[in-house]
Amino acid sequence: MSLDPDDPRPPYKQVANALRAAILTRRFEPGEKLPSGAELASTYGVARMTVQQAIRLLRDEGLVVSRQGSGVFVRERTERPVELRPHLERAFERGDVSVDFAGFSGETLAGVLQEPLDKVRIGRLTPDSIALRILVPDLEQPMLLPRLVESPADEPDIRQRARQILRRSIQLIADSVHELADLGLVRKASVEVRAYAATPSFKLYVINHEQVFFGFYPVVRHTARLDGERKDLYDVMGRDTVLFHHSVSDDPSSAASQYVAQARTWFESMWTTVSHEVDL
Known part of the structure; x- marks a missing residue:
């Protein structure tokens, strides 16, 4: 060897x-x-x-x-969190790269994608194709979270703030991925975004159909600026999410293989039924 x-x-x-x-x-x-x-x-x-x-x-x-x-x-990986970034970068060593993401805004996804995308840009990674599917909440609809600490009522200003974060993150991803195709560095590149009417309580990554990272969003209290005023919010925090890793093994009946299969089934069911296309 x-x-x-x-x-x-x-x-x-x-x-x-x-x-x-x-x-x-x-x-x-x-x-x-x-x-x-x-x-x-x-x-x-x-x-x-x-x-x-x-x-x-x-x-x-x-x-x-x-x-x-x-x-x-x-390590007993189901007992401890695992870092997403190196696994995602290794996924770009494949000829065809696929990432399915379900979560709140895609802000963390944009962050972890930048390094492998930069390495494709300078020729250190050379995938043939990149396909991203991003499933996010419909922020045109009333949301349970984020919300004001003092009131559970839906606040359009809060949704507008969340919508700006989501659009900024997804636009960064889409621009970076499509640029690689425009430069001829990958043969094919696609970024699809769909939304559904719910408040996500977890984030999910399915990488190359073989690996899954899953974690629950903690709800935290923090202060944000809305219309020039600082207000206390209850919000979901993606950066504080602990991710756990599951990978397909040679045994399709193993717990890890079944977990990946069920995660893929859930994502496909949401993608093809109750979600709708989002225009970037």
Whole structure:
């Protein structure tokens, strides 16, 4: 299992990619101990320091945990949050990239997409196609949240503020993705947006039909400026959402595989029934 000498990535990233694939496809099960550093160094034909760098990268991503005196173990991912950004960036290493998102505004999605899109722009990532589908609330309709702390009534000014945030985020995504196609850096690029009449209580990412990140929005009290006045609101906070990761395994009956299947089914059902197209 020596590394590919024609691969331009540093050896530690190649080792990390190989181990990551083994973890995500359940060749190493959650809770299982990885081979020792010496064994991995021999397996991949690299130095021990290279293996240590690879393990550090996987540990930062939340995929493994080191236990002093015992070794390195695959983390029980359903028990701990996992960072979305590195998984999303790796999705852009595929020829065809697809991301389905359901949430409140897409503000966090716009943030995590910028780095992989920038890497496509400079040629470090070279997907053939990018397809994004974004499912958001219909902010033309009355909403349960956000709302004033002092009153549960629907406030058009609050919805207008939320609508501005949503449009700004989605327009940034659409402009960035379509620019790649206009520059000829990807063969095909699409950003579709649909809305439905509900207040989201969670955010969901389905990446390349194989991985799902899911988390509940916490409701928090904060102050925002409306019509020049500072007012206290109850609002959902995407930045405070803890995401949990589920990935398709070789066993379609596993809990993770079934979770991904059900998440995809939910998204498709909302996309094709009660939602409507949003004009960017």
